[in-house]
Amino acid sequence: MSFALSSFRKDIARWRQDWVLTLIWIAIPLMVGTLVTILMGSDVKPSGTLLLVDEDETFFSELVVGAYSAGELGEFLTVEKTDYDDGLTRVNDGEASGLLVIPKGFAEAFLEAEPVTLTLRTNPSQTILPGIIREVTEILLDAGFYAQQLFSDEIETLTSMSENPTDAQVAAIAIAIQNKVEVVAPRLFPLVIDVEIVEPPQEQPAPPLALLYMPGVIVMALVFSANGLAGDFWKERELGTLRRLVAAPTFLGEFLAGKALAAALIIAIVGGITLFLGFLYHGIGWAHYPVSLLWLVVSGVALFAWFSVLQMLFSNQKTAGVVSTLLVFPLLMAGGSFFPLAVMPGWIAAIGRASPNGFMAERLTTEITSVAAGAIDASSWAIVVISTVVGFGICGWRLRTGFARA
Amino acid sequence: MPQSDTVWFGPMLTVNELSKNYGDFVAVDRISFSAAAGQVFGLLGPNGAGKSTAINCISGLLKPTSGHASVAGHDVVSDGKAARSKLGVVPQELALYDDLPAIENLRFWGKAYGLGGKELNDRVAEVLETIGLGDRATDLPKEFSGGMKRRLNFGCGVVHKPPVILLDEPTVGVDPQSRARLFDLVEAERDAGACVLYTTHYMEEAERLCDSLAIIDHGKLIAQGSVAELRAKLGARDVLQLTGHFPVEPTKQAIAALIERGNADLEFLAQQEDSITLTLSQASQHLPAIYEAVAGTGGSVTETSLRSPNLETLFLLLTGKELRE
Numbered sequence: 001m002s003f004a005l006s007s008f009r010k011d012i013a014r015w016r017q018d019w020v021l022t023l024i025w026i027a028i029p030l031m032v033g034t035l036v037t038i039l040m041g042s043d044v045k046p047s048g049t050l051l052l053v054d055e056d057e058t059f060f061s062e063l064v065v066g067a068y069s070a071g072e073l074g075e076f077l078t079v080e081k082t083d084y085d086d087g088l089t090r091v092n093d094g095e096a097s098g099l100l101v102i103p104k105g106f107a108e109a110f111l112e113a114e115p116v117t118l119t120l121r122t123n124p125s126q127t128i129l130p131g132i133i134r135e136v137t138e139i140l141l142d143a144g145f146y147a148q149q150l151f152s153d154e155i156e157t158l159t160s161m162s163e164n165p166t167d168a169q170v171a172a173i174a175i176a177i178q179n180k181v182e183v184v185a186p187r188l189f190p191l192v193i194d195v196e197i198v199e200p201p202q203e204q205p206a207p208p209l210a211l212l213y214m215p216g217v218i219v220m221a222l223v224f225s226a227n228g229l230a231g232d233f234w235k236e237r238e239l240g241t242l243r244r245l246v247a248a249p250t251f252l253g254e255f256l257a258g259k260a261l262a263a264a265l266i267i268a269i270v271g272g273i274t275l276f277l278g279f280l281y282h283g284i285g286w287a288h289y290p291v292s293l294l295w296l297v298v299s300g301v302a303l304f305a306w307f308s309v310l311q312m313l314f315s316n317q318k319t320a321g322v323v324s325t326l327l328v329f330p331l332l333m334a335g336g337s338f339f340p341l342a343v344m345p346g347w348i349a350a351i352g353r354a355s356p357n358g359f360m361a362e363r364l365t366t367e368i369t370s371v372a373a374g375a376i377d378a379s380s381w382a383i384v385v386i387s388t389v390v391g392f393g394i395c396g397w398r399l400r401t402g403f404a405r406a
Numbered sequence: 407m408p409q410s411d412t413v414w415f416g417p418m419l420t421v422n423e424l425s426k427n428y429g430d431f432v433a434v435d436r437i438s439f440s441a442a443a444g445q446v447f448g449l450l451g452p453n454g455a456g457k458s459t460a461i462n463c464i465s466g467l468l469k470p471t472s473g474h475a476s477v478a479g480h481d482v483v484s485d486g487k488a489a490r491s492k493l494g495v496v497p498q499e500l501a502l503y504d505d506l507p508a509i510e511n512l513r514f515w516g517k518a519y520g521l522g523g524k525e526l527n528d529r530v531a532e533v534l535e536t537i538g539l540g541d542r543a544t545d546l547p548k549e550f551s552g553g554m555k556r557r558l559n560f561g562c563g564v565v566h567k568p569p570v571i572l573l574d575e576p577t578v579g580v581d582p583q584s585r586a587r588l589f590d591l592v593e594a595e596r597d598a599g600a601c602v603l604y605t606t607h608y609m610e611e612a613e614r615l616c617d618s619l620a621i622i623d624h625g626k627l628i629a630q631g632s633v634a635e636l637r638a639k640l641g642a643r644d645v646l647q648l649t650g651h652f653p654v655e656p657t658k659q660a661i662a663a664l665i666e667r668g669n670a671d672l673e674f675l676a677q678q679e680d681s682i683t684l685t686l687s688q689a690s691q692h693l694p695a696i697y698e699a700v701a702g703t704g705g706s707v708t709e710t711s712l713r714s715p716n717l718e719t720l721f722l723l724l725t726g727k728e729l730r731e
Contacts, residue, residue, distance in 0.1 A: 006517040010506060017505045240501035244562070247465040248518040249491035405467060 003250050007258020008265075011232070015266060025224040025270055030277070032338065033217030037210045037281075048097035048129035049078045051087040058107035064118075065102075067140050068133070077129065091121055097129035098122045100137065111155055113148055150184065151177055209340055214278040215364035216336035218271060219357045222300045223332060225270045227324055229263050230307035233395075233403070234317040242404035252396045260392065263304040264297050271296035279368075287373045292364055295376055299360045299384045305391025306356065312398040336361050359383075414479045418443045418492075418570050418601035419464070424473035426459050433459040435625040436473065441601050441618075443569065446592065448612040448619030449605040450717060456625040457605035458498060461574045464603070465495050477570050491519065494568030494600075498575045500559050504548035508539050508558050511547065512565050519566035529565055537561040537591065553584025560591055570601045577611065589615060609718040621721055628724050636720055643671075644689035645719040648700065649681045649709035656703035657682060664699050675722065685723060 015022075050068055054061045069079045077097075082090070087099040101119040109116035120137055122130030148155065154173050158165075236242050245255060272293055279289060307324065314320040332338060334351050335358035341349045352358040363376045417440035426434040434456045441447035449457045462468040464475045466486050475482045480489035503511055512530045516522075521529060534540045537557040547555055556576060564571060573592065577585045592615055596602050606612055612619050613633055620630040629636055658677065661684070665672045672692075675683040686692060689712050700707055713719050 002522055003517050006514055010503065010510070010514050013510065014503065014505045239503060240497060240499045241503060243467060243497055243499075244495060244501040244515065245518065246467055247490060247493065247495045248515070249487045249520070250518045405462075 001254065001257075004254040004257040004261065007255045008261040009258075011259055011262035012265065014232075015262065021228060022225070022266065022270060025221055025228060026273055028224065029217045029220040029274065029337070032220065033214070033278075036213060036217075036338075048076065048123075048126065049080055049095070050133055051080055051082050051090060051096045051099045053084045053087055053099065053101045054081060055104040056102050056106040060107035060110055061102045064106075064140060068100075068136060077133070088121065091123055094123055094125055096123060097126050098133045100133070110144060110148070111158065113152070113155075150180060154180075208282075209342060211282045211284075211369070212342050212365060213336070213340040214282060215361040215368070216338075216340060216357075218274045218278060218296065218364065219335065219361045220332055220337035221270050221274045222267055222296060222303060222360070223328060223337070223357050225267055226263070226300055226303035227307045227328055229266060229304055230311045230324075231317075231321070232259075233308055233311050234320065237403065238317075242399060246399060246404040252399055253392070256392045256395055259308075260301050260304070260388070264301050267300035267304070268293065268297045271300060284368050285373075288368050288370075291373050291376065292367050295364060295367060296360075298381065298388075299363075302384045302388040302391065303356060303360075305388050305395065309391050309394045309398070312395060312403045331355050331357055334358065416479060417441060418478055419447070419476075419603055421460070421464065421475045422473055424460065424463060424475055425471045426456075426463055426468060427471045432625050434463065434470075437620070437622065437625075437627045438473075439620050439627065439630060441603060443601045444596060444599050445617045446596050446602040446604055446615050448616030449603065449622055450607070450609065450612045450616075450619050450721070451605075451622035452607050452721075455607075455622045457607075457622060458574055459625075460622070461495075461572050461603070461605060465493060465572055466490050492569050494563040494566065494571040496560050496563035496571065496573045496576050498578060500555055502547045502555060502558055502562065505546060507544045507546060508550075509534065509543040511558060511562055515562040516565045519568075521566055529567065533561045533565050536594070538587065551581075551584075553580050553587070556580050556584060556588060557591070560588060564591075564595060564600075568600065571595055571603070573602060573604045575606055576604075577606070577608070609716060609721070612717055619717075621717070621724065623721075623725050629720065633717070636717060637715055643673075643685045643687050643715060645675070645711075645713045645715075645722060646684045646686065646689045646693075646696070647681060647711040647713075648684075648696075648707050649711070650700075650705060650707040652677070652679060652682055652700065652705040653703050654679060657700060657705055660699040660703050661696075664695060683722070685719075 052065055052068075054065060065079060065081070068074075068077060080096075084099075084101065087096070087101075090096045091099045099119075099121040101121075103117065103119075106116050106118075108114075118137065118141070120134060122133065154176050157169075157173060157176075233242075245252070275289065275292055275296065278284070279286065310324055310327070311320045314323065334348060335341075335355045336344075336349075336352050337357065341352050341358065341361070344352065353362050359380075363380050367373070367375050419441040421440065422438050423436045424434055424438070425432065425436050437456075437460060439447065449460065451457050459468065463470045464477070464482055466482055466489070469483065477489040478492040480486075480492065482489045503514070506514070509530060512533055513526060516526045516530060531540075534543050537560060539554060539558060539561070542550070542554070547558055550558065560573075560576060563573075576592075577588055580588065589611075592602060592604065596617075604611075604615055616633060618630075618632045619636070620627045621636070622628070654677065658674075661672060661674065661682070672684055672686045675685055677683070684696075693710070693712075697707060
């Protein structure tokens with residue numbers, strides 16, 4: 001094993017000459033991950049802005065304004081008053097989900113039961129929130145219509161009153177409205193059809209989508225690292241050192257073991273940093289960190305072994321580079337590194353989970369979302385270890401059967 | 407004395423009917439030779455003759471198609487690990503980590519051959535001084551000159567004190583000063599008892615370094631022996647090459663007439679429209695008669711080359727072409 005340690009020290013010493021590349025392996029996934037995480041937020045709920053132009057500025061127009069920010073609607077819709085020109089510009093620029101214009105004379109038209117037009121302009125690049133706004137507006141208009149029908153007498157009385165009605169007149173209208181509500185309410189409540197939403201009991205809250213995406217980002221860094229490190233076999237071939245190695249009596253397995261150890265250390269650094277940042281951001285329990293890191297290192301070395309096999313299968317470096325690039329990006333896309341597996345169509349997600357990086361990411365997800373640490377099953381560890389040994393076995397065979405000769 | 411954990415009394419390097427084919431192409435064709443400890447054995451031949459292929463078969467980089475090679479009694483195929491442990495290889499192409507300091511290169515390759523601890527440290531220090539890089543031990547080879555890289559390349563091949571050293575054209579592209587230094591290193595290893603197999607296409611290197619050598623062309627050994635023995639094959643015959651314009655048939659007849667008259671112990675080696683190559687003893691004394699014969703055919707001589715007997719002329723004699731075509 002002493003030569004394995006020499007091989008390890010040699011690769012680490014050489015890696016230290018070119019450590020900047022490692023920063024790129026970390027930086028690109030972090031940038032992608034940060035962007036996607038910001039887009040997704042830490043919660044699933046969408047949020048948007050409804051711009052309101054209230055040209056009427058009456059009690060009734062305020063009721064309409066208030067309806068959009070009440071209840072659950074107010075949790076993902078922010079209502080902001082503005083003027084028409086500003087509102088139009090912002091909707092067209094994509095800064096708001098919709099612009100609703102309440103025209104002057106809205107209240108008078110409502111009380112006089114005359115036609116009135118509310119103008120709703122929606123953001124063309126969005127569909128969900130504008131659709132919600134449209135439906136709420138229609139519901140409000142329907143409610144207004146039924147209110148007009150139900151309280152037509154009271155409304156007529158109100159409009160015929162002077163500007164300063166007496167307390168007795170207001171009380172009379174209020175009593176009349178109350179009486180009508182008491183007559184109608186028993187016909188509406190309780191509802192004939194009651195909807196009960198049954199959800200399975202949850203031991204813990206469902207993880208946010210951004211958390212489920214984190215393993216894919218980390219695995220992306222490892223894929224870049226493993227592929228980059230595997231390219232060193234070509235560099236050693238060009239240097240001529242593989243020729244000298246094959247002519248030496250040393251067991252090639254020790255040379256490869258040294259390379260694997262060096263790859264493990266570098267992957268531990270890359271994975272450790274990205275994992276640490278992910279744990280920090282999502283507030284994951286640190287008890288999961290050691291097992292998660294170990295999983296990344298072991299499976300990362302397996303990736304390195306197989307990327308090395310891929311590099312050695314071709315007769316020249318250019319072809320090897322092109323093929324590995326053609327393979328890496330589809331793997332990353334299918335394996336959940338650009339889009340979380342949870343949001344992919346089922347058949348793509350199934351392919352992604354079966355890919356090496358998807359397999360890694362899924363197990364990492366299991367670990368970080370489980371209650372107790374050490375949730376990755378033994379068979380997954382075994383698969384990774386066996387595939388590593390097989391991969392390096394093929395590498396040794398390729399070294400002996402021609403790859404070492406430039 | 408070279409290190410050895412077993413005592414082997416036979417030739418340190420034996421090659422017997424070694425062949426290497428690539429499909430129908432025969433790169434090495436049943437070559438046989440042997441070399442002893444404390445000897446430099448040369449393999450002389452032009453580019454593409456099969457020298458590197460032979461070295462690669464002996465070093466284990468290529469599997470021979472047929473035949474055998476053994477190093478200190480260990481067959482390179484059936485007992486490859488033991489054979490490789492006795493070998494030091496200095497390849498034609500540099501085999502260095504250019505991003506690892508010189509001393510770390512030597513340490514790494516020493517480790518590959520089983521050295522360790524104090525023995526490794528002492529040996530690395532010794533090799534650094536021997537190859538003249540003691541003051542550049544911590545520098546990176548990518549900062550070295552070509553000659554310095556070649557010396558480090560040599561050092562990495564001998565750091566483990568192998569009893570048999572394979573050098574494959576180690577002075578290609580090297581300046582004369584570095585070349586001379588490399589020669590000194592080779593001779594030092596030989597004097598220390600190593601068996602050195604040295605391939606080259608430079609006749610002067612073979613003549614300077616080699617105790618015995620074999621001439622190889624198109625994969626075949628065409629001559630073998632000590633330098634003195636090979637020179638004796640030539641006798642004391644000079645090689646005369648005339649360049650110019652020579653009507654083929656008339657020139658042939660004119661030279662044949664000279665031979666008949668017994669004016670010179672002439673032999674034709676080669677004739678083309680713009681050159682004729684002859685071999686004869688004391689050529690300088692017969693030049694006037696040869697010029698007169700050529701002039702009589704209507705030909706003309708623009709250049710004359712007269713070479714004393716050496717390995718290059720022997721190669722020309724044996725193959726009809728220049729060693730460095």
